[in-house]
Amino acid sequence: MGKIIILEETTKHPLTLMGQRAGVCWGGNIQDKDKNYKRGLDCLESGHGRVLEYVNVEMVMEGYSARVIREWYTHIGGAPTRLQASTRYINYSDFDYIVPQSVKNHKEAEMRYEKCISEIKDCTRYLLEECQIPREDIAMLLPLGMQTKIVDKRNLRNILDMCQQRLCNRANWEYRSMMHDILAELGRLSDEWAYIVEHYCEPKCKKLGYCPEKNSCGLMKKRDGK
Numbered sequence: 001m002g003k004i005i006i007l008e009e010t011t012k013h014p015l016t017l018m019g020q021r022a023g024v025c026w027g028g029n030i031q032d033k034d035k036n037y038k039r040g041l042d043c044l045e046s047g048h049g050r051v052l053e054y055v056n057v058e059m060v061m062e063g064y065s066a067r068v069i070r071e072w073y074t075h076i077g078g079a080p081t082r083l084q085a086s087t088r089y090i091n092y093s094d095f096d097y098i099v100p101q102s103v104k105n106h107k108e109a110e111m112r113y114e115k116c117i118s119e120i121k122d123c124t125r126y127l128l129e130e131c132q133i134p135r136e137d138i139a140m141l142l143p144l145g146m147q148t149k150i151v152d153k154r155n156l157r158n159i160l161d162m163c164q165q166r167l168c169n170r171a172n173w174e175y176r177s178m179m180h181d182i183l184a185e186l187g188r189l190s191d192e193w194a195y196i197v198e199h200y201c202e203p204k205c206k207k208l209g210y211c212p213e214k215n216s217c218g219l220m221k222k223r224d225g226k
């Protein structure tokens with residue numbers, strides 16, 4: 001599956017940083033690390049969301065499908081940014097790709113899936129080597145299931161908001177699994193991150209106390225108690 005590499009520019013002590021930033025505005029003692037930590041925690045618990053935006057998360061995400069990265073790009077709150085592997089400079093005649101479990105579970109379907117990918121690869125090679133078609137034009141053939149790589153930068157507010165959408169049982173399986181990969185890596189970064197992941201990275205139903213989705217998975221009751 002995919003791989004998440006958390007870059008060193010990621011804030012290592014998010015709660016302390018948040019408390020330090022808030023302390024500036026509250027005339028607090030920002031030299032005291034414990035006070036900063038407690039103030040940061042208080043901001044998080046009280047829902048003072050603006051301080052979440054000082055917490056930087058930068059990572060390399062690789063081995064996920066171009067399809068799931070396309071969905072990743074819909075989270076625009078907080079003006080995140082990213083770079084994606086080029087389809088002009090990289091030779092994709094032998095790309096890696098995702099095979100969904102539902103396909104793997106069906107022998108005939110898996111055979112047809114592999115055959116289709118193999119056909120795309122053959123055609124890509126033919127267009128490139130025999131016809132000298134530019135890579136950027138051949139890239140039109142590449143499937144959304146092709147693995148890609150991005151360098152991503154966003155803030156904690158965006159990550160928490162994304163968790164609410166993408167840890168939902170109704171969210172796409174690859175996205176959910178990618179979210180769990182990201183949270184596992186962030187949780188390993190420090191105790192402060194581990195605390196945030198454990199207590200604040202949750203689907204929207206947990207935060208709301210009910211499920212707002214039209215077609216609920218049943219984890220939480222709907223607003224009307226059904």
Ligand SMILES: Cc1cc2nc3c(=O)[nH]c(=O)nc-3n(C[C@H](O)[C@H](O)[C@H](O)COP(=O)(O)OP(=O)(O)OC[C@H]3O[C@@H](n4cnc5c(N)ncnc54)[C@H](O)[C@@H]3O)c2cc1C
Binds near residue numbers: 075158166
């Ligand atoms: C079950 C499920 C099915 C889905 N199906 C689809 C689908 O079919 N197609 C699809 O495209 N997406 C789909 N999504 C993704 C989803 O609808 C959103 O597009 C995605 O979650 C990103 O948008 P967002 O508002 O949640 O996050 P962000 O864009 O990160 O926004 C977070 C918050 O920031 C604020 N914000 C962001 N932008 C602005 C702005 N311009 N102005 C003011 N405030 C702003 C808002 O408060 C917003 O709630 C699905 C998600 C789920 C869970």
